[in-house]
Amino acid sequence: MKRKTSGLLWPVPRYAFTVLALLASVNVYAQKKTGTYSTDKAIIDKGEALFQKNCTECHNFRQRGIGPDLAGVTGEQTYTYLSRFIKNSQLVIKTGNKHAVALFNEFNKVPMPSHLQFTTTDLNAILSFINTHKKVVAVEQDLGDLGPKITNPQPEKIAKAGLTLKLTEFATAPATSTKNPLTRINQTFVLKGPGGDRLFMLDLRGKLYEIKNKQFTTVMDMARLKPDFISEPGLATGWGSYAFHPEFYKNGLLYTTHTERKGSAPADFAYADSIPVALQWIVTEWKVKDPSASTFEATPRELFRVNMPSPMHGMQQITFNLQAKPGTADYGLLYIDIGDGGSAENGYLQLCDNPTQIRASVLRINPAGRDSRNGKYGIVKANTWAHDADQNTLGEVYARGFRNPNRITWAPDGKVLVSEIGFNNQEEINILKPGLDYGWPYREGTFKLVFAGKKSGIYNLPVHDDPKYTYPVAEYDHDEGNSISGGFVYTGNIAMLKGKYIFGDIVKGRVFFVDYADLKLGKQSTIKEFDLQFGDQKSTFIDMVRNKKADMRFGLGENGVLYIWAKTDGKIWQVTDCVTN
Structure with a gap:
């Protein structure tokens, strides 16, 4: 038994x-x-596309960015660890993995977003692409005595101002995705005309809305108008910006920027075939048949297009100087913020480090002219590089040396401010002047920047600094935030806010200000932080949107009303008061 x-x-x-x-x-x-790195070209190409869409904002293969340099990482960490970390880094950090925790601490305790949408096949493709980038031992350059590398540029913290902004819910933009971010609302504009003010708002996924009685009506749809239009992978790609001509109701002229697939058409500003093209940025003039219509029927005329080596740092904003009066020198001239397209971070400094290149600049053109190299717009003769007797420089360039000029705004006294999204360390506010060089890619904030192997990083400025560089009038480091969200000098009806340049941080959702009167070239002004109250609830944008990245932006409404919103949920808040704590 x-x-x-x-x-x-x-x-x-x-x-x-x-x-x-x-x-x-x-x-x-x-x-x-699935745990073996593939050498199949189709799989690697798929991985590159996924990497461009999801990873390039923070990572490259040459130096540390918002996240670590990934060259050689597949030889340092296991396939299983890397796939788990990409899928959900926060979960790996919570397990206490030493490498994951060390990265979390190194990058200011900002975790990498989860990518739960990636399948096993997706992860294999991404890792197979990353695996093609091996660690290269850089030949160290003799850069002389740089002094010690700076690891904490601004040890002092941004102080609270003892002021609370009261925010009242204004409206919620239509969702243009079922995934985070639900919207990519980007810019507001108040168009003044014979029939009264009209409030417009842009969604980078291709929609221009008019807001009436808090309701959104689509005025133009770029995806329908331009077959090669793309709004992926984000990183400001899509319908970038728009600007109504000062005489829009007379001439019907509207200007836009948008992205298209690489090779959609020959670029006016191209470069050597040995450098990859990720996409193209295009500036278009539209002749609107009826400017007073609720939807715009318009005929396009392309002004120029630019090749970019990565999806990052494109054309952030176009605008006219609306303070300029008819007959004055600046009237009807179009300003265009154009970033470096990720040139420096990807090792192509020659695409952005001099005025023979259009990238990393603020441009000023005359859209009514026809003396540009392609004969489609005008070169402003007063621009510094238009009259420097060098045929190789570009007369379109008004000022240069910007990695990613986020927003340009005119203060009430006519001074022009440009917010600049930084690299590893510093976020900047600059006073824009013609012909100046603001330093990129050899300066970041008020520090010397080096792209050179182990020496890559920032250093104190040399004792005998190059006088050609102009430095920001206010800056903060990445202990405080990761990407500046440019704002405005407040001119609304709240007395306590008048004379303050109000801005914030895209990622952390913090709202800051500087006293505008303190902004002077050659001086660093003090940044202070507001507390926030949403309705009756004191909170933060991070907590309100329940996401590690707030994705916060600023806009203006009628009579100088200030709006603040997060792309994450599309909810627009109006600043209705400011009180002392």
């Missing part, structure tokens, strides 16, 4: 063990199959 019992019991666990062993062998085979 005992033998029988034993005979009856043994086959069950032995059978179970056999099944488990079989499952384990299948699992091992699956791990080997």
Whole structure:
């Protein structure tokens, strides 16, 4: 009986063990199959596309960015660890993994966003692409005595001002995605005309809205108008910006920027074939048939297009100087903020480090002229590089040396401010002047920037600094935030806010200000932080949107009303008061 019992019991666990062993062998085979870096070009190309869409905002293969340099990472960490970390870094950090925790601490305790949408096949494609970028031992350049590398540029913290902004819910933009961010609302504009003020708002996914009674009506749809239009991978790609001509109701002229697939048409500003093209940015003039219509029927005329080596840092804003009066020198001239397209971070400094290149600049053109190289717009003769007697420089360039000029705004006294999204360390506010060089890619904030192997990083300025560089009038480091969200000098009806330039941080959702009167070239002004109250609830944008990245922006409404919103949920808040704490 005992033998029988034993005979009856043994086959069950032995059978179970056999099944488990079989499952384990299948699992091992699956791990080997998916856990091996592929050399198949189609898979690697798919991985590159996914990387461009989801990773380039923070990572490259040459130096540390918002996240670590990924060159050689597949030789340093296991496939399993990397795939888990990409899928959900926050979960890996919570397990106490030493490498994950160290990265979390190194990058100011801002975790990498989760990518739960990635399938096993997606992860294999991404990692196979990353695996093609091996660690290269850089030949160290003799840069002389740089002094010690700076690891904490501004140890002092931004102080609270003891002021609370009261925010009242204004409206919620239509969702243009089912995934975060639900919207990519970007810019507001109040168009003044014979029939009264009209409030417009742009969604980078291709929609221009008019807001009436808090309702959104689509005025133009770029995806319908331009077959090659793309709004992926984000990073400001899509319908970038729009600007109504000062005489819009007379001439019907509207100007836009948008992105298209690489190779959609020959670029006016191209570069060597050895450098990749990720996409193209295009500036278009539209002749609107009926400027007073609720939807615009318009005929396009392309002004120029620019090749970019990565999706990052494109054309952030176009605008006219609305303070300029008819007959004055600046009237009807179009300003265009154009970033470096990720040139410097990807090792192509030659695409952005001098005025023979259009990238990393603020441009000023005359859209009514026709003396540009392509004959489609005018060169402003007063621009510094239009009259420097050098045929190689670009007369379109008004000022240069910007990595990613986020917003340009005119203060009431006519001074022009440009917010500049930084690299690893500093976020900037600059006073814009013609012909000046604001330093990129050799300066970041008020520090010397070096792209050179192990020496890459920032250093104190040399004792005998190059006088050609102009420095920001206010800056903050990445202990405080990650990407500046440019704002406005307040001119509304709240007395306590008058004379303050109000701005914030895109990622952390913090709202800051500087006293505008303190902004002077050659001086660093003090930044202070507001507390926030949403309705009756004191909170933060991060907590309100329940996301690690607030994705915050600023806009203006009628009579100088200030709006603040997060793309994450599309909810627009109006600043209705400011009180002392």
